[in-house]
């Protein structure tokens with residue numbers, strides 16, 4: 002199977018003449034200017050990736066938040082902006098990679114760095130991955146569309162913290178370096194995640210387990226999904242009551258929705274919510290962030306959301322180290338699950354984000370119940386109708402990651418134009434399985 006795959010990849014690489022055309026489409030989305038400022042995203046600290054059964058899931062959640070929200074200093078070079086260098090602090094996870102950036106690496110980085118067929122046949126070595134990601138940090142002056150003068154102009158626009166946060170482009174899904182390395186190692190295989198006949202909601206014991214990826218994400222991979230909400234100074238803002246006692250799954254009807262827990266509040270101030278902006282007058286507040294961290298087979302799931310004061314019991318137990326991390330921290334609540342079942346009470350666990358989990362039944366979920374079906378043929382509404390909170394599958398076609406094959410931002414669908422630059426050999430489904 003290795004030979005035809007290598008052949009297919011090679012045929013999918015852009016020819017030199019196509020690279021110019023691809024520059025236009027791929028560069029903008031992934032912002033080489035922002036990456037030059039951020040530098041390479043770093044890996045997880047060891048304590049996060051070693052699961053500790055003695056810690057409660059809430060403790061794990063705050064520790065994870067402490068790492069991922071940790072303000073990292075970005076220095077805007079002195080020679081460029083009015084003679085003074087400025088340092089701005091932004092949450093670490095905002096420096097992670099978006100899928101368009103991964104796409105640019107595949108489209109442009111690989112051919113320009115002259116990676117060989119063998120590199121892709123066996124999977125990129127760590128040295129090649131490092132080379133590719135370092136190349137990505139230094140695109141100013143390399144890509145024709147990002148000249149030094151354009152970069153200078155870009156930096157001059159970063160004249161406030163809100164603008165620096167906006168440099169992240171409000172991307173919905175972000176991946177840390179370990180997760181990106183996994184994608185780059187085996188992107189060529191990812192179209193196996195489409196056309197998976199028969200692998201549906203009921204096909205939970207499909208054996209032998211055959212992932213559509215070449216393997217699970219490595220330990221230390223982390224992925225975030227974000228929600229930004231427009232803030233208008235005098236317009237009311239939607240907050241949610243998240244008093245734990247009110248909405249534990251057992252006490253809610255099957256079709257309950259977050260909407261019935263909404264409250265209108267005054268627009269939050271910049272010291273109450275993380276704010277980003279890019280276009281003048283367009284300010285967005287970070288109302289929700291999901292994190293999934295691969296530190297065990299079924300991942301650890303943690304979700305943070307903005308809470309108006311006194312409307313949540315899920316920010317009351319913040320350790321002071323989190324509360325003092327950044328000015329808006331006291332307004333963020335979280336829930337975290339490490340398994341589908343609460344070991345002390347053998348009840349299903351609960352974790353749901355009011356800004357991200359919309360629709361009937363979504364308030365009662367626990368992340369794992371839905372994400373276990375990622376990569377299978379099914380719909381979220383069917384999963385929610387059947388009220389899945391238990392881990393029932395034994396096979397995980399895309400290792401719990403929905404974006405591979407599904408959703409409006411499917412990575413495989415974005416990769417298809419790369420595959421389809423030239424006709425691609427498709428494999429009979431029997432060899433794919």
Ligand code: HEC
Pocket residue numbers: 174224225226291292293302303304352353354358363366367368369371372375381384385401402403404405407408409410
């Ligand atoms: C009812 C199904 C459902 C539930 C429940 C759910 N998600 Fe997701 N999630 C999705 C889908 C579908 C996507 C694909 C991206 C998109 O289109 O939004 C996704 C995307 C994600 C991503 C980006 C990586 C990926 O898988 O694509 C993360 C991280 C994530 N969810 C975390 C969580 C966390 C944490 C929870 C629990 C608090 C949760 N999700 C609950 C359906 C669900």
